[in-house]
Amino acid sequence: MAGEYKELYEGWKRDPEGFWGKAAETIDWYKPADKVFDEDAGVYGRWFAGAECNTCYNAVDRHVEAGRGDQDAIIYDSPITGTKARYSYSDVKKQVEGLAAVLLDQGVEKGDRVIIYMPMIPQASFAMLACARIGAIHSVVFGGFAANELATRLNDAKPKAIVSSSCGIEPNRTIAYKPLLDEAIELATHKPSALIIFQRDQLSCDLTEERDVDYARAVDAVIAEGRSVPCVPVAATDPLYILYTSGTTGQPKGVVRDNGGHLVALNWSMQYLYDIKPGEVFWAASDVGWVVGHSYIVYAPMIYGATTVLFEGKPVGTPDAGTFWRVINEYNVAALFTAPTAFRAIKKEDPKGEFIAKYDLSCLRTLFLAGERADPDTVQWAEDMLKVPVIDHWWQTETGWAIAANPVGVELLPVVHGSPTVAMPGYDVQIVGADGHPVPANEMGNIVIKLPMAPGNLPGLWQNDERFRTSYLDEFPGYYQTGDAGYMDENGYLYIMSRTDDIINVAGHRLSTGAMEEVLSAHPDVAECAVIGIADKLKGQLPAGFVVLKTGVDRAPIDIEKELIGLVREKIGPVAAFKIAVAVDRLPKTRSGKILRGTMRAIADHEDYRMPATIDDPAILDEIEHALREHGI
Ligand code: COA
């Protein structure tokens, strides 16, 4: 391995506080940290204890004050609505101050929570930054989640206000948000006092007079008055946001992100990992509802003073498989970051890359992939087509930025297909067996990170330190359990192979099979069930639900299967992509009653499997195979 990365990583290991203390010099603080790392604070220690800062100031105001107000901050491109717009840093400041004033007028104060349920429009970014400006804690909920999921988050975060829009737009339909919001509020025990709704031309909605606020009208009024809203200093350790992510049950985990560590780590990553210069265009083709969207559509590019692209469309079908190349060409995109599934979708439509040939993509230096395992075929195709380095990197909602990557801004390490390369500074990654002891190179094990976690990583779960400890810290004392399994080779390259829990990854979206099982078992005709992730060429994995019906149910199984598919869509949302429900007579189990999910997965994926020694009744496996065949799988 060449020198620079190694030197940097070893330097961090020798002196983590010196490393991050130096990185913190790129951030504007109201008050510097008393301690770069306070090991006595929080669950495992806290970064930048005693410091005061404001994330919106760093992402917006400081660039305007530095004379870069006219530079593009956000480029909005929406092939789905045929809209394009550019917002300079000064424009963003005006919009964000306007919305911050509206939030203050609605009684939102420092420390209050605000739920943001928005499609991919610039107002989603403005809403996040407006919360940051006044020290409110936002919680963005992805638009593909149903009312029930929104209600769960309302009850946990207890927001004072919701910022939303009249509709979201998918290629095959327009989704009215207002009925969804009303239903969620009806379902939730916690009721927010204000709803600030951005009316879109495609579908507007009625507003309830005493509670609802028209976003644009209210912001325009504030701007016309010329009101300014200063950035509120917050502690570096105060929460910036809560982002809910799938856990093992229907109750999602509220991952907390703080202000100081997040500012430092994201800013560092733009230079050393993504190799971007301030003023260049960075495009993360994800959604603000996911962590990739939080970190790399909204915060990192703006903290760093780059230009970010906010894209409301899909890699295919809006209007065609050339849309990514058009955007790169039109806005001079230096680096694209997306999920491998997007490339699989493009490859399927345009295997020879005929659309690619139509555009000059010489501006593109690097393609970054994350969110799911980057399969070598897809990486190879992308390399052949784009002729730029294709960099897989591995991270999680919990970490907020990459645990392992190829640090292009430091040096481009040899790319090895199937590996997200090496641990980033901040992360001491180890592979351990079930007993917690390290396993030799190239041997599979649990991937863990030695505490403390890097700046920007979660300090805990929202008001639930206990769940933070039990979910991540208790199993391997002194280490954070990533929930991923894999191995490390003798050169320190990591290979992320699977999850150790019941989380699956569908089109780069993290979903809990446990949550789907909760929905299926609530159906009156279902006696027991198991949901597993089965391999899918496009989306990586797809959920498949196996149900055993109660004795005496005399309805046609196919009708119940359809109802179950509808139920998951209604309770969790379309994003669950739950389209396979299979009624079976029995589920395969061990003699102690444990469902043999791994074996079921192997059968569904047509892989060879060894008959589990502990199986109760091997004949059930044939029944499963037969049922799957009947469903065309
Ligand atoms: N609001 C409402 N519904 C949404 C939605 C949103 N924001 N996002 C997705 N959905 C719906 C889709 O319309 C689809 O509904 P359908 O069952 O009626 O077709 C369903 O949720 C499943 O969505 P998805 O799994 O994304 O499938 P898709 O067929 O719409 O698109 C891809 C497939 C590969 C093109 C798409 O997943 C993609 O672009 N992925 C990129 C990866 C990505 O952004 N990952 C985020 C982490 S980096």
Ligand code: AMP
């Ligand atoms: P999320 O929290 O939604 O970002 O999902 C995080 C999970 O996605 C990780 O724990 C992994 O299981 C998976 N994941 C993300 N990036 C990668 C990658 N580059 N390679 C393999 N798996 C990944």
